[in-house]
Amino acid sequence: MNEPIGVFDSGVGGLTVAREIMRQLPEESMIYFGDTARVPYGSKSKDTIIRYSRQIVNFLLSKGVKAVVVACNTASALALTELQREYIVPIIGMVQPGAVAAMKATKNKNIGIIGTNATIKSGQYGTYLRKMDPKVTVVTKACPLFVPLVEEGLIDDRITEDMVSRYLREFRQYDIDSLILGCTHYPLLINPIQRFMGDGVTLVNPAFEVAKCLKQLLKEDGMQAEKGHVARYEYYVSDLADQFLTFADRVLPCRVDSVQTVEIEKY
Amino acid sequence: MNEPIGVFDSGVGGLTVAREIMRQLPEESMIYFGDTARVPYGSKSKDTIIRYSRQIVNFLLSKGVKAVVVACNTASALALTELQREYIVPIIGMVQPGAVAAMKATKNKNIGIIGTNATIKSGQYGTYLRKMDPKVTVVTKACPLFVPLVEEGLIDDRITEDMVSRYLREFRQYDIDSLILGCTHYPLLINPIQRFMGDGVTLVNPAFEVAKCLKQLLKEDGMQAEKGHVARYEYYVSDLADQFLTFADRVLPCRVDSVQTVEIEKY
Structure with missing residues (x-):
């Protein structure tokens, strides 16, 4: 074949x-x-x-x-x-494999998800995660500027750091230990995201x-x-x-x- | 009719x-x-x-x-x-009327143009300006992040101020006195752009x-x-x-x- x-x-x-x-x-x-x-x-x-x-x-x-x-x-x-x-x-x-990977990565069952407006609005990642374990806590955030920033080549840049901290700030209130990079551009922002979230959070690349x-x-x-x-x-x-x-x-x-x-x- | x-x-x-x-x-x-x-x-x-x-x-x-x-x-x-x-x-x-407006606005014949990648690459504004007056100096800059910033609602925001200063910095070297807002989203950024360029520069809205x-x-x-x-x-x-x-x-x-x-x- x-x-x-x-x-x-x-x-x-x-x-x-x-x-x-x-x-x-x-x-x-x-x-x-x-x-x-x-x-x-x-x-x-x-x-x-x-x-x-x-x-x-x-x-x-x-x-x-x-x-x-x-x-x-x-x-x-x-x-x-x-x-x-x-x-x-x-x-x-991407969604089901991404959700499986996040379930493997999490210990405390608090999982964060970032993606485009449409992906986040669909709630699909949450649906799959809760199907695997109804006790999981899912926190989501749409990050519409990440794609244009990557495409403009602003990867390690203070503007990107600034947007990362604005979008991801909310996750700090919840004790999430794994974060699904729910958009194929986001793995390119792995450095600024990991720096902001700290080493205690596993970044999950569904790819x-x-x-x-x-x-x-x-x-x-x-x-x-x-x-x-x-x-x-x-x-x-x-x-x-x-x-x-x-x-x-x-x-x-x-x-x-x-x-x-x-x-x-x-x- | x-x-x-x-x-x-x-x-x-x-x-x-x-x-x-x-x-x-x-x-x-x-x-x-x-x-x-x-x-x-x-x-x-x-x-x-x-x-x-x-x-x-x-x-x-x-x-x-x-x-x-x-x-x-x-x-x-x-x-x-x-x-x-x-x-x-x-x-x-938009282009010909925009070029006419810029020619009316300029005194020193140094005109700046900002727009999308495709608009700037086309060189059309410059073509029309030079047709009206071959002695005009045209300085251009594509500003691809302006549209996503406007659509994310970041109008009066330090990130937008930062991008304005990065994109428009070059114009300071040339003594431009009018700047064509060559994308229909840009008039929404008139405040941060005017602040950065100063009152000596006329912002031209082709609309x-x-x-x-x-x-x-x-x-x-x-x-x-x-x-x-x-x-x-x-x-x-x-x-x-x-x-x-x-x-x-x-x-x-x-x-x-x-x-x-x-x-x-x-x-």
């Missing part, structure tokens, strides 16, 4: 998930799609996010993928159930757990690539702005040679 | 232009379209912006508008020439000049609404997120009662 895995995100953030899949499943080929024309999803409504995600899954299927990873927390939170109902191909999202889930799924279904298979990666975007390559170069372990543009509304 | 004026923007920012048209042309009806599903345009490529703008003009024409205002600097800079070539209906953009241009165009072509005509305003968006109404309430002189969603890709 050497067909590729389809991975998509609203833009470039999902490359942090692609990176994790490359590391943990080095023999699997991948088709990455970034919806750079319609990014961001985090401020959009559920209907729009479902419609956009459906078009992307159709595109990925036209490329012959054997499984799909929704490498975007917002699309996972708002569209995954719909997609799983509509398609036969296995589809994995790591998503790659693990994918590995297990492929194994269970006998869908893994053959041993020694040389993985190929293809990158597609809905708008070819310069930013994609710049970001890819910062995030991925391998060079992206070419990126192709897709008219995604046609799918 | 009581048909409405069509006004569009990538999102909510164009409401600052709609406001100016309401003030200066109180008898004209208006159809406003905000492309909230695909906002922002400022980081997108020319091809995508032209494609999106074309769909919106088609939608506005289906509503029977007699003229179109591209109330978005990025779409004006990248798509206006194309749109004017393709359609018979009169279409006005005011655009409404003036529109008035003149309607008069010349005999397309004005009849005297005493009661204007009606309709609002359409491509994604119905809560933000539109919140922003409209902050910006417009009248209450927005209803907003309708349009599947803009179908136009």
Whole structure:
């Protein structure tokens, strides 16, 4: 089963998930799609996010993928159930694996979640966490400026430190011991977030757990690539702005040679 | 000619232009379209912006508008020439009126321009300014974080002051005496920008000049609404997120009662 895995995100953030899949499943080929024309999803409504995600899954299927990873927390939170109902191909999202990872990490059952407006409003992380353990305490906060700050390259910067302290201040009142980075851009802010929260708080990056889930799924279904298979990666975007390559170069372990543009509304 | 004026923007920012048209042309009806599903345009490529703008003009024409205002600097800079070539209906953009206003304001012919990445990269403001006076000195700076800061409501805030001083610092080296606010969100940052630049610099809001241009165009072509005509305003968006109404309430002189969603890709 050497067909590729389809991975998509609203833009470039999902490359942090692609990176994790490359590391943990080095023999699997991948088709990455970034919806750079319609990014961001985090401020959009559920209907729009479902419609956009459906078009992307159709595109990925036209490329012959054997499984799909929704490498975007917002699309996972708002569209995954719909997609799983509509398609036969296995589809994995960020939220459930992220919640599992947070449950493993927490000792006192007080878990914090940060993400986009849409992800936080959906309450999906909380739903999964409470399903695993109804006694868990969940504290959430939307951090809409984090993505633009990362995309402006202000990672270790006093403005970012300032926004981190404003957004995360509330968590200090609750004795949380693990914090889910519920947006694919946030792992890039791991340093300022860890500095503010202190070493007592574990930062949970769902990407790591998503790659693990994918590995297990492929194994269970006998869908893994053959041993020694040389993985190929293809990158597609809905708008070819310069930013994609710049970001890819910062995030991925391998060079992206070419990126192709897709008219995604046609799918 | 009581048909409405069509006004569009990538999102909510164009409401600052709609406001100016309401003030200066109180008898004209208006159809406003905000492309909230695909906002922002400022980081997108020319091809995508032209494609999106074309769909919106088609939608506005289906509503029977007699003229179109591209109330978005990025779409004006990248798509206006194309749109004017393709359609018979009169279409006005932000850039030329903005450049005219800046030329009126400047005494020393040193003009600054701020805007999105795409607007600044297009060089359109500079082209128009130099066409009017080849001796003008033009200094430009893209300020991609201004829009997210405004949308997060951080108007009079130390983080915004900090970003203003970083982005605009360069202008201090040049003796500019007028600064074009080349993005429809920026007039909302007029206070921190004026504080940083000092009273010697005139901030130019193209919206005011655009409404003036529109008035003149309607008069010349005999397309004005009849005297005493009661204007009606309709609002359409491509994604119905809560933000539109919140922003409209902050910006417009009248209450927005209803907003309708349009599947803009179908136009």
